[in-house]
Amino acid sequence: MDGNRFRTNLKELPQHLNMNTVSAGLVAAIFGCTGPALIIIGAATTGGLTYNQAISWIFAVYFFSGLLGIFMALKYRQPISVAHTIAGAVLVAGSLTHFSIHEAIGAYIIANILVIILGFTGLIEKVMRWIPFPIVMGMIVGIMIQFATDMITSITLAPLLAGSAILAFLLSSRYVKKFPPVLSALFVSAVVAILTNAFEFPAIQHVFVLPELVMPTFSWDAIMSISIPLALLIICTENAQATGVLMAQGYKPPTTGMAVYGSSVGLLASLFGGHAINIAGPMTAICSADEVGKKDTRYVASVVNGMFFASFGLFAALVVPFVIAVPEVIVTVIAGLAMLGVLINSLKTAFSDNTFQMGAFFALIIGMSGVNFFNIGAPLWAIVGSLFVSLLVEKNDFAFKEDKEKKIETSAS
Numbered sequence: 001m002d003g004n005r006f007r008t009n010l011k012e013l014p015q016h017l018n019m020n021t022v023s024a025g026l027v028a029a030i031f032g033c034t035g036p037a038l039i040i041i042g043a044a045t046t047g048g049l050t051y052n053q054a055i056s057w058i059f060a061v062y063f064f065s066g067l068l069g070i071f072m073a074l075k076y077r078q079p080i081s082v083a084h085t086i087a088g089a090v091l092v093a094g095s096l097t098h099f100s101i102h103e104a105i106g107a108y109i110i111a112n113i114l115v116i117i118l119g120f121t122g123l124i125e126k127v128m129r130w131i132p133f134p135i136v137m138g139m140i141v142g143i144m145i146q147f148a149t150d151m152i153t154s155i156t157l158a159p160l161l162a163g164s165a166i167l168a169f170l171l172s173s174r175y176v177k178k179f180p181p182v183l184s185a186l187f188v189s190a191v192v193a194i195l196t197n198a199f200e201f202p203a204i205q206h207v208f209v210l211p212e213l214v215m216p217t218f219s220w221d222a223i224m225s226i227s228i229p230l231a232l233l234i235i236c237t238e239n240a241q242a243t244g245v246l247m248a249q250g251y252k253p254p255t256t257g258m259a260v261y262g263s264s265v266g267l268l269a270s271l272f273g274g275h276a277i278n279i280a281g282p283m284t285a286i287c288s289a290d291e292v293g294k295k296d297t298r299y300v301a302s303v304v305n306g307m308f309f310a311s312f313g314l315f316a317a318l319v320v321p322f323v324i325a326v327p328e329v330i331v332t333v334i335a336g337l338a339m340l341g342v343l344i345n346s347l348k349t350a351f352s353d354n355t356f357q358m359g360a361f362f363a364l365i366i367g368m369s370g371v372n373f374f375n376i377g378a379p380l381w382a383i384v385g386s387l388f389v390s391l392l393v394e395k396n397d398f399a400f401k402e403d404k405e406k407k408i409e410t411s412a413s
Contacts, residue, residue, distance in 0.1 A: 017304075027182050057275075073303045078302075113263075132355070136244040161333075230276060283305060
């Protein structure tokens with residue numbers, strides 16, 4: 001059955017390739033291939049890796065995540081985009097100053113095995129089902145609102161570049177209904193950047209670099225320092241964000257499949273230096289936005305995104321210099337504009353019901369705070385903190401939620 005559905009989705013792919021789905025996939029790829037790739041380059045430099053090892057790391061996380069993104073979107077017919085955890089790259093950057101690349105890769109393997117085990121046991125899906133929906137939506141807004149606020153503050157850094165992109169988006173939304181507003185903003189900002197000489201191209205070192213296969217070494221200290229925090233980041237930060245985004249857009253995300261498939265491919269990527277493969281919250285948000293098209297066709301945007309990602313990883317040595325040349329303001333503004341729809345929908349959903357309002361609000365403000373304890377970021381603490389608040393002051397809402405779910409199950413049967 002799944003094989004037939006996959007083939008059907010693949011067969012229908014060409015008829016849903018249009019300006020909206022392609023532009024969403026492109027914008028998501030630009031977002032994922034710029035800032036996050038530069039973080040890996042910085043982490044590799046900090047960790048003392050060679051240029052070839054850094055390119056191999058980029059190849060691993062982009063090529064394999066691109067292929068998996070294509071597979072996931074076609075299998076589930078949902079705009080599921082796959083990438084690597086940015087917070088995980090930052091975690092690894094600090095760890096590489098204490099551990100060898102061989103020990104780090106051993107820790108990556110253990111982290112992926114932990115995620116696979118938790119996925120197969122169904123524990124991840126059970127936990128996500130128990131967490132109240134308004135709390136998840138509050139967390140999504142709190143975490144992703146930074147993209148919108150950064151879009152506004154970028155005007156103070158580059159008024160012409162950022163202002164022209166935002167203005168183009170607004171005018172296109174108002175007057176050019178058939179052309180994606182985000183693509184208009186990207187085009188205008190790129191033209192302005194060219195006219196103002198904002199692009200700065202570094203020298204290209206190599207045209208093509210073969211990925212390096214690195215054998216793992218298993219160290220207890222590295223496992224404790226890298227594996228456990230990395231597994232928690234994949235489950236509680238990255239996959240949780242993407243799950244919330246898809247739920248906000250009316251999808252039923254395959255929570256277990258996202259964890260198991262992601263870390264299964266992550267095992268292979270780790271042998272080439274890739275620290276993690278997981279579902280990408282921000283990119284999934286871009287590809288699942290209402291502006292992309294009908295709900296049933298948005299999966300195509302993630303397929304397009306996966307194609308760009310796989311190509312970026314394969315030719316990393318050639319395209320990285322061009323990535324470095326893109327002004328950071330363009331990436332910031334376009335990412336913020338692309339996520340406006342998801343932010344608005346999530347905000348409406350979080351506070352449209354009369355239940356879990358205090359919990360949803362605490363999820364929002366904890367997510368916005370960006371707190372980080374024990375190398376675990378705000379998404380997990382937003383869920384944990386808001387659940388504590390709701391259990392303390394909104395206990396009756398849990399009983400109401402349970403009764404509602406039982407009624408739904410009874411009517412469905």
